[in-house]
Amino acid sequence: MASKNNAPVKSSAATSGSTQDKAWLLSVYQEMCYYRRFEERVLQAYTQQKFAGFCHVHIGQEALCVGVQRALRPTDYMISGYRSHTQSIAKGIPGKEVFSELYGKVTGCSKGNGGSMHMFSKEHRFLGGHGIVGGQVPLAAGVGFAINYEKRDDIIVCYIGDAATNQGQFHEALNMAATWKLPCLFVIENNRYGMGTDIKRTTSIDHLWKRALAFDMDHGEVDGMNVQTTHAFLEGVVAGIRKTKRPYLLDAICYRYKGHSVSDPGLYRSKEEMAEWMAKDPIIQLGDFIKKSKMATDAELKALDTKAKEMARADEDFAEEQDIPPDSQVWQNVYAD
Amino acid sequence: MSILTYREALGRAMTEEMVRDPKVFLMGEEVAQYNGAYKVSKGMLDRFGPERVIDSPISEGGFAGLGVGAAMVGLRPIIEMMTWNFGIQAFDQIINHAAKMLYMSSGQFNVPIVFRGPNGAAHMLAAQHSQTIEGMLTQVPGLKVVTSCNPADGYGLLKSSIRDNNPVIFLESEMMYAMKGEVPDDEHLIPLGVGSIKRAGQHVTLIAWAKMVSRAMDCAEQLAAEGVECEVIDPRCLRPLDEEMIFNSVRKTHRIVIIEEAYQAASVGSYIAEQVQRFCFDELDAPVMRVANEFVPMPYAESLEHLVMPEVERIIPVIKQVLYMR
Numbered sequence: 001m002a003s004k005n006n007a008p009v010k011s012s013a014a015t016s017g018s019t020q021d022k023a024w025l026l027s028v029y030q031e032m033c034y035y036r037r038f039e040e041r042v043l044q045a046y047t048q049q050k051f052a053g054f055c056h057v058h059i060g061q062e063a064l065c066v067g068v069q070r071a072l073r074p075t076d077y078m079i080s081g082y083r084s085h086t087q088s089i090a091k092g093i094p095g096k097e098v099f100s101e102l103y104g105k106v107t108g109c110s111k112g113n114g115g116s117m118h119m120f121s122k123e124h125r126f127l128g129g130h131g132i133v134g135g136q137v138p139l140a141a142g143v144g145f146a147i148n149y150e151k152r153d154d155i156i157v158c159y160i161g162d163a164a165t166n167q168g169q170f171h172e173a174l175n176m177a178a179t180w181k182l183p184c185l186f187v188i189e190n191n192r193y194g195m196g197t198d199i200k201r202t203t204s205i206d207h208l209w210k211r212a213l214a215f216d217m218d219h220g221e222v223d224g225m226n227v228q229t230t231h232a233f234l235e236g237v238v239a240g241i242r243k244t245k246r247p248y249l250l251d252a253i254c255y256r257y258k259g260h261s262v263s264d265p266g267l268y269r270s271k272e273e274m275a276e277w278m279a280k281d282p283i284i285q286l287g288d289f290i291k292k293s294k295m296a297t298d299a300e301l302k303a304l305d306t307k308a309k310e311m312a313r314a315d316e317d318f319a320e321e322q323d324i325p326p327d328s329q330v331w332q333n334v335y336a337d
Numbered sequence: 338m339s340i341l342t343y344r345e346a347l348g349r350a351m352t353e354e355m356v357r358d359p360k361v362f363l364m365g366e367e368v369a370q371y372n373g374a375y376k377v378s379k380g381m382l383d384r385f386g387p388e389r390v391i392d393s394p395i396s397e398g399g400f401a402g403l404g405v406g407a408a409m410v411g412l413r414p415i416i417e418m419m420t421w422n423f424g425i426q427a428f429d430q431i432i433n434h435a436a437k438m439l440y441m442s443s444g445q446f447n448v449p450i451v452f453r454g455p456n457g458a459a460h461m462l463a464a465q466h467s468q469t470i471e472g473m474l475t476q477v478p479g480l481k482v483v484t485s486c487n488p489a490d491g492y493g494l495l496k497s498s499i500r501d502n503n504p505v506i507f508l509e510s511e512m513m514y515a516m517k518g519e520v521p522d523d524e525h526l527i528p529l530g531v532g533s534i535k536r537a538g539q540h541v542t543l544i545a546w547a548k549m550v551s552r553a554m555d556c557a558e559q560l561a562a563e564g565v566e567c568e569v570i571d572p573r574c575l576r577p578l579d580e581e582m583i584f585n586s587v588r589k590t591h592r593i594v595i596i597e598e599a600y601q602a603a604s605v606g607s608y609i610a611e612q613v614q615r616f617c618f619d620e621l622d623a624p625v626m627r628v629a630n631e632f633v634p635m636p637y638a639e640s641l642e643h644l645v646m647p648e649v650e651r652i653i654p655v656i657k658q659v660l661y662m663r
Contacts, residue, residue: 113442113443114442118441120445120446127406127446128441128446131433132433132434135430135433138402139403139405139409142402143407145407149388172399176394176400333440334479
């Protein structure tokens with residue numbers, strides 16, 4: 001998909017197919033509202049000290065999460081870093097299990113052994129939630145290797161933060177993926193800050209898709225704040241990987257509205273910058289499109305959001321009522337039989 | 338029985354397991370076309386083809402992680418580290434990922450993988466090529482750590498390691514690859530966690546593993562001439578550790594010397610010493626003594642290297658000390 005001059009293929013304003021369909025748009029709108037409301041409840045619960053540990057929320061990055069997920073098949077794999085509450089829900093893990101995991105409850109998707117950073121589901125092929133920046137990238141290459149080894153046509157999506165592209169293992173994994181044609185979609189969630197450090201202060205290149213040039217890897221850039229263009233673009237990318245087995249590096253431009261973690265007030269970002277990105281809010285953007293296209297009224301969208309709030313509340317209520325793990329669990333699953 | 342070298346025994350183990358289970362593959366630097374830096378995988382590319390015997394780039398962290406990811410979705414990789422000194426590059430994948438995956442996911446994703454390669458000093462390879470890593474990795478819950486001291490043990494233990502459903506650190510030695518020994522012709526598996534008595538004796542227990550077993554055997558041979566019967570025991574697996582075998586030997590001899598090619602502080606040997614004093618306190622007729630590397634990076638010059646390693650002339654006085662011999 002890379003053009004001759006190595007510039008990336010960019011998502012354009014033109015969208016097609018499902019991204020113009022009313023039912024699709026409304027369900028995407030509701031899903032994004034749900035993730036927003038879910039993370040807001042997570043944030044609130046954390047602030048109220050209902051659980052502890054590290055907690056990284058995804059608010060602002062919903063469009064990318066949904067736009068990618070809806071281009072996948074259930075049999076495709078996904079692996080991510082430590083900001084993966086809503087990605088894991090998108091991949092199929094029920095929100096109540098994700099909230100339970102945050103609460104350290106036995107009904108959590110990792111039964112309370114993982115917490116915020118380590119969501120797992122074998123059933124839904126979500127291979128974690130990983131806490132070592134960049135460490136999940138070789139794992140994704142391994143899954144791609146296994147897919148080819150067993151001659152299947154699944155793919156694996158590997159989410160990476162922008163700053164993980166400076167980690168050695170990222171480069172090692174991309175080299176292997178490109179050399180051996182592993183069906184991996186590496187998605188850089190480029191929110192432009194590695195914790196509190198502006199990527200520009202630590203990185204010699206101006207666009208992170210350029211990392212792909214070193215490996216002669218297909219690459220592209222999307223406006224990750226726009227779910228329609230993101231999804232339309234991803235459908236092509238995913239079909240391409242499935243067909244050619246060539247891995248792909250996607251530079252997805254997005255923004256997190258909250259700090260790196262809950263404890264981070266985000267003082268390194270200006271009010272102007274925040275305002276500029278809030279104006280591109282993925283949910284507002286889509287809502288405006290839906291209203292302008294006369295597919296739904298303001299009141300109807302509000303009803304979808306209300307429903308999303310109720311879903312998030314139900315997830316938290318469920319988590320609160322569940323049991324903590326039994327003490328015996330501490331000794332289980334250190335070794336497999 | 339056939340006489341095989343240690344490298345041939347390991348190669349046979351891998352080959353048999355790859356024939357048995359199509360999910361097993363071998364990846365590492367120079368394992369395929371070059372037939373292995375130490376020729377352990379000789380002939381395997383021809384036999385299994387490039388899909389299953391794969392030359393990796395020089396990216397230890399990367400290909401170790403690739404193995405972990407492949408293992409998470411059902412393959413059974415054997416990852417060769419050309420030496421464990423290079424394998425240190427992969428410690429993030431081994432410690433943070435392979436070892437933790439089953440626990441973090443509460444049993445959903447196990448990682449059946451073997452990381453294997455030579456460990457410890459060879460001969461005049463200097464500081465960056467002469468390290469032992471068993472002390473570091475037995476510290477990590479979720480890993481199994483396996484050593485062997487002869488071709489038969491290497492064969493039987495590597496086969497069990499490949500069949501194990503956990504990440505296994507399999508430690509070899511450059512100095513042992515050419516060692517010859519009898520290996521059973523029939524398939525034989527040695528369970529992980531079961532030690533081996535290499536020489537029975539009444540007077541003192543010598544515990545050693547990997548190439549230190551042959552040092553212990555040399556000491557036993559020399560001391561036999563002086564009427565001392567040493568019992569040489571090899572735990573083989575350092576995690577899980579066959580503590581019962583160690584305690585039983587100490588209950589018999591009442592004295593123990595721990596010989597290891599590692600540093601004394603926070604090592605496998607220090608753990609064994611602690612266990613012995615705790616569980617065999619009343620049995621001991623002498624303090625638990627230890628011989629290990631001097632606490633310096635490995636020097637290059639042969640004479641200096643010799644001073645660092647636990648050599649026979651440094652071990653024997655310690656054995657005599659626990660026997661109160663002059």
